[in-house]
Every structure is written in C-alpha cells, then in structure tokens.
Amino acid sequence: MNNELSAIEKTVLxxxxxxxxxxxxxxxxxxxxxxxxxxxxxxxxxxxxxMLEWRLKAYKHWLKMEEPNxxxxxxxxxNYQDIIYYSAPKQKKNINSLxxxxxxxxxxxxxxGISLDEQKRLSGVAIDAVIDSVSIGxxxxxxxxxxxxxxxxISEAIQEHPELVKKYIGSVVPITDNYFSALNSAVxxxxxxxxxxxxxxxxxxxxxxxxxNAEGTGQFERTLLIADEGSYVSxxxxxxxxxxxxxxxxxxxxxxxxxxxxxxKYSTVQNWYPGDKDGKGGIYNFVTKRGICQGAxxxxxxxxxxxxxxxxxxxxxxILKGDHSVGEFYSVAVTNNHQQADTGTKxxxxxxxTRSRIVSKGISAGVSNNSYRGLVHVxxxxxxxxNFSQCDSLLLGxxxxxxxxxxxxxxxxxxVVEHEATTSKIGEDQIFYCNxxxxxTETAVALIINGFAKEVMNQLPMEFAVEAQKLLAIxxxxxxx
Amino acid sequence: MLSIHNLHASIDEKKILKGINLxxxxxxxxxxxxxxxxxxxxxxxxxxxxxxxxxxxxxxxFAGKDLLELSPEERAGEGLFLAFQYPVEIPGLSxxxxxxxxxxxxxxxxxxxxxxxxxxxxxxKEKMAQTHIDQSLLSRSLNEGFSGGExxxxxxxxxxxLQPKLAILDETDSGxxxxxxxxxxxxxxxxxxxxxxxxxxxxxxxxxxxxxxDFVHVLYNGRIVKSGPKELALELEERGYDFIKNEFKVxx
Numbered sequence: 001m002n003n004e005l006s007a008i009e010k011t012v013l014x015x016x017x018x019x020x021x022x023x024x025x026x027x028x029x030x031x032x033x034x035x036x037x038x039x040x041x042x043x044x045x046x047x048x049x050x051m052l053e054w055r056l057k058a059y060k061h062w063l064k065m066e067e068p069n070x071x072x073x074x075x076x077x078x079n080y081q082d083i084i085y086y087s088a089p090k091q092k093k094n095i096n097s098l099x100x101x102x103x104x105x106x107x108x109x110x111x112x113g114i115s116l117d118e119q120k121r122l123s124g125v126a127i128d129a130v131i132d133s134v135s136i137g138x139x140x141x142x143x144x145x146x147x148x149x150x151x152x153x154i155s156e157a158i159q160e161h162p163e164l165v166k167k168y169i170g171s172v173v174p175i176t177d178n179y180f181s182a183l184n185s186a187v188x189x190x191x192x193x194x195x196x197x198x199x200x201x202x203x204x205x206x207x208x209x210x211x212x213n214a215e216g217t218g219q220f221e222r223t224l225l226i227a228d229e230g231s232y233v234s235x236x237x238x239x240x241x242x243x244x245x246x247x248x249x250x251x252x253x254x255x256x257x258x259x260x261x262x263x264x265k266y267s268t269v270q271n272w273y274p275g276d277k278d279g280k281g282g283i284y285n286f287v288t289k290r291g292i293c294q295g296a297x298x299x300x301x302x303x304x305x306x307x308x309x310x311x312x313x314x315x316x317x318x319i320l321k322g323d324h325s326v327g328e329f330y331s332v333a334v335t336n337n338h339q340q341a342d343t344g345t346k347x348x349x350x351x352x353x354t355r356s357r358i359v360s361k362g363i364s365a366g367v368s369n370n371s372y373r374g375l376v377h378v379x380x381x382x383x384x385x386x387n388f389s390q391c392d393s394l395l396l397g398x399x400x401x402x403x404x405x406x407x408x409x410x411x412x413x414x415x416v417v418e419h420e421a422t423t424s425k426i427g428e429d430q431i432f433y434c435n436x437x438x439x440x441t442e443t444a445v446a447l448i449i450n451g452f453a454k455e456v457m458n459q460l461p462m463e464f465a466v467e468a469q470k471l472l473a474i475x476x477x478x479x480x481x
Numbered sequence: 482m483l484s485i486h487n488l489h490a491s492i493d494e495k496k497i498l499k500g501i502n503l504x505x506x507x508x509x510x511x512x513x514x515x516x517x518x519x520x521x522x523x524x525x526x527x528x529x530x531x532x533x534x535x536x537x538x539x540x541x542x543f544a545g546k547d548l549l550e551l552s553p554e555e556r557a558g559e560g561l562f563l564a565f566q567y568p569v570e571i572p573g574l575s576x577x578x579x580x581x582x583x584x585x586x587x588x589x590x591x592x593x594x595x596x597x598x599x600x601x602x603x604x605x606k607e608k609m610a611q612t613h614i615d616q617s618l619l620s621r622s623l624n625e626g627f628s629g630g631e632x633x634x635x636x637x638x639x640x641x642x643l644q645p646k647l648a649i650l651d652e653t654d655s656g657x658x659x660x661x662x663x664x665x666x667x668x669x670x671x672x673x674x675x676x677x678x679x680x681x682x683x684x685x686x687x688x689x690x691x692x693x694x695d696f697v698h699v700l701y702n703g704r705i706v707k708s709g710p711k712e713l714a715l716e717l718e719e720r721g722y723d724f725i726k727n728e729f730k731v732x733x
Contacts, residue, residue: 435557
C-alpha cells in the first residue's frame, strides 16, 4: 500500500505548453508606482479628465490600505515599486482592421490556438485579445453592433461610451473595496467592455483572451459587463503567460451588472503559468470578481476552471439584490507541485426569494494547498432565501492539502441554507481497476478527475469543455506515477 | 496458455502463496476452491499484477511471455482479464466511456486502430444482447450505486467487450442470489470457446453447477493440495473443507 502511495506522490514537472515569449518591442512605463505612473497610463490612453481623477482617487486610497494576509496562502511580500505597470506591444497606431495587427502578435495568438482571422475563427465566438496592458483587437464587432451589442476594449469604451463606463465602473466593486481592487482601479490598463441592450439575446459566445508577455510587468485588466433588461450573454475568458523565474502579479477586477430578467453566464479557464516543480516563478492571480443581480429575476452564473497560477486568490461573488434573482458558482480548482489556491465565492442574498447554488471541486496534487472559502449571507429582508453548497475535494497523494472554510450568516429565519462537503483520495483500487482493463495510470487519473469535475465541466460552453478537460489532465500530468 | 511454476508471493512480509503449480490450456475451465484465507484471491491478484503483493519465487508464463515482467495494463493488453470480487466505483465516469477507453487502449497495445463511435456501438449492442445487460446501467457512473448483482454483470459485460484469452473470475458468485448467479454464469458460458480459458476462484460449489469446470483444484495454506475432475467439487461440498484441513494439518 505504501509503495503505491509514494508512487502517487512522485511529482514530475508538468509541461506548460504556453510558456513561450513573443519577441515584440514594447512601449513601457518605467517600473514603480506613483502619481506620475498613473498620469502616464491615463495620458497614453488619451483618457478624459474624470477617468484620471477616478484613478488618482483610487491610488490615494490604496496608499492608506494594508495588504491583506488572511488567505490560506504563503508568498514573499510583493514590492510594488518593482513592477512595470504599463507595457504595450509597439504597433502602428489606429488599426483599422485586424489585418493590420503585427504579424508577430498574430503568430502569438495562433500558437495559443486562437485565430484572430475572422474567416478562420472559432465558430460562433467573438474574441477580444489583450496582450500585456492593451487590447489588440476584437473580432465580430460589426455583426454584434447590428444588434446594438457593444463589445470592445475598456479603453475604447472610455472614449466611445463614456456615459456607460462612468455610470457603472466601480458600481459593483468600489475603489475602496479591497487592496487589490484599489490598486487595479488606479493602474488598470485594459480589459473588455460589453453591453447587451434590452431584450437582446447575444447570438455568440463573447470571449476575452489575456496574455502576459513582457518581463517584469503586472497585468491589471478591468472587465465591465452590463446586461440590460431581459437580455442574455455568455462570456468566456482565458489566460496564459510565458515561463519566467520571477513571480508576476495579475490583479484584475471584473464587474457584472444584470438588470431585471437578464442573465449573464461568465466562464473562466485560467491557465496562467503556475511556476516550475520547485515552486519558482508563476503568476500571482489576485482577482476581484463580482456581479450584481440588480433587478428581479436576474441571474448570474460563474463557472471557473482554475489550473494555472502559482497563487490563486479570488472569490467570484453575486449580490442578489433583485427579488427572485439567482446566483450560481461552479468551480474546479486544480493545484499541483507548489501551487496554492484560496478560492470560493460569496452569495449575498438581499432580495426576497433569492436562490444560490455553489458547487466547488478542488483537486490537489504534489505539495500543493487548495482551499475553498465561501460566504453565504442572508440579509434581514431576504425572505425565503435558498442556498445549496457542495464542496468536494480530491487528493492525489498525501503531501497536499485540501481545506474548506464555509461561512454562513443568516439574518432571516425563513432562509434555508444547506452545505455538503466531502474529501476523497484517488484510491489505488480505482487505479488498479483501470490498469487491469488496459488503461495506463495517467489516463486513469484523467478519467477519474474528469468524472469528479463533471458537474462543473458540464456548465462550460461546448466550445471550451473539451479543451478544459484536456487542461485538467495536462495540469496533473506526472503527478501520479 | 498459462503456466505457473512454484509461485511464492507475500504481502507485508507475510507469506501467502507457498509454491503454486498450475497449467491451463486454451478451451479449459479450471476452478480453484478452498477455505477462507487459503490464498485464492491472492493468486488472482498476483496474476493480474496488483502492486502490494511481492512475488518472491517462481515463474508465470502467459501466452509465451513472462507475465511477471509485465505491468497490469500490459497484462490486460495480452488478454488477461480479472473480474473483481469488489468492483470499484468511479463517480462521474460513465460506464460506457470507461469501457470504450479500455477497449481502445487494449487495441492500441495490440497495434490496432481504435474503434470509432459507430463500430464501438455495434460491438456494444451485440455484447449487451449476449450478456443481457441493460443500456441504462451503462450510461450510469461506473458501478456507482449498482447493486451487487449489477456490479457482477457489469464485470461479465466488460469481459465480453474485451474478449480476453484468459478470464479470471474472483469470487464472482459471492453476495449473489441464485438468479443472479445463473445470469452471470450464462454470460460466462456464452463467452467460452476453444481458444480462451477461464479460471474460476470460488468458495462454494454452487457456481460450478452453472459453469462446469474441466478441473478442480483445492488451495489450502498457499498450496494446491488436491486436483481432480469436476466431481471433486461435489465431494468438497459434501464433506466440507475440514477433511482437507485434517488431511494436511501436519504440513500446515
């Protein structure tokens, strides 16, 4: 028995196939953070005065804040003066069509399996590609515009749709919300913006692809998504980064607003560079994601597949303000080698008859640590609120950890809150059974973990489900020997 | 097909098998019987390649190869199948998906092209009819929430799908009522041919009413102490294992 387990524990370096660097000249701000850095970013983007003011306000607030340390993760203190806050691939200004994008950049996205060429596009998916600090192009813009859908980079939205940005930015995640959201508000460089008008069902998946390329940079993207009354949108984000010895900070803010009867489905396949097998390098993924069900019968659903980053620290949350609104959180978080994840959700039940559902699947291997942390809050006016939470952990080997921190606050006695949790291990019996049927151990582990994560994987848009399944297997490659 | 010579095996330094000799030819059905703790299941596990058992002495040749040198999945590829006494559950993995993976992995080992969806479905339909297994069972998660009888039928179905040269049935009758035993036995009988062989490991004689063996071996204290025709099983049933125990007490 012990022999088999030590074999399970034997962890081999996983090949991270997105670890290449693209050799493109970059237009960068000098490292360090002060008011000038913020003015530099704002000027680069030709921003209106109100945007700069907003950034400076956030920066001043950030200076007064302390970096939080309550998460179940350990890392060396970040020196915020070492980070480059703005890096843009140099290219011709004012690109009129995607054809004018630097061929090197184009190649980068082709290597990632993402075609920006609209003829050869992934069928039915519109993509906004963000490299380092700027968006380099958005596909399908015209077709979407015919329906009144706005899908562009946030920089462009600040120029073209200032009234929408001004109204909603910071409305769900205020600049004072937390240390990293304040930092993001001060220095965010790009991200995606999306507006779905009343009654429109977005006919295709919208997708943003984030790529960190330049060395020493941080990525601070900002995504704002508004679904007006009775509309529907399904949105997916993906992310990768080159292999580097240093840790890079990614501190994004995502805000979702769902009006009455609107539905937003937000999926993330997070595959930032996780660091090597000794824990060197990798991305710090400190992200604030929050949505608000503003009107009655609104619905927000978060689905995340988290396989990358050396540290993941995020809690996609839903504020259930409208009566009868629904919040969902489906998560698969995989940690291998020295990766650490502290992730979960917050469901804030404020309206009457609000419902939420949480399904979290944590998979730990190597010497990694994987924590679920979730809050279910039922306010005093949230009559008949319902929550169901299920947190399952799967361990590969016995040097890794799985932790569950559920918090429940109920201020209305008509609420029903259920919580279920399980922890299991991939058993040598399961692996031997597969082996005996001719299936090797690596394939057996892939079958077992995909079975374990199935309920969450089923929530992903079809186009990405297969890829995400492969990603799960790749992330754990060599973790069972 | 299978030649076992002087096989010794232990677990955690405890000697379980103490010199097994057994010869199985294509087309034959052998039954291994014996009291609890005599080493029956250990023999099945060692042949399938379970890691926690250590082979300390002896050789096993299977289809011209040194079986003990092969990994469990290679043994499966060579055509060795073990119907488990306690089939494991894998939540979320559909039985069909599992079997398809198994069939194609074995084909890959043999240098054959994988079956496409249509060919696989055709094979599955054929074997489902042969083993009387229900489609609904196969779309459920592997063995999850299956009754004892359903698990054993699923084992026999997998055996039919993989068409092994040698099928080892480890206490396939345990925990089954008489109707379930008959169904499972019928499935096994339909799969018998002049080219493949079956090794039945069982505590009770009753399974042998349905799957009639060519040879019966009595395993006691890690050795085969008696071999004979199928009538030997009836004698054991009549007299119990005590007469074996008494007869071989001195050596034990």
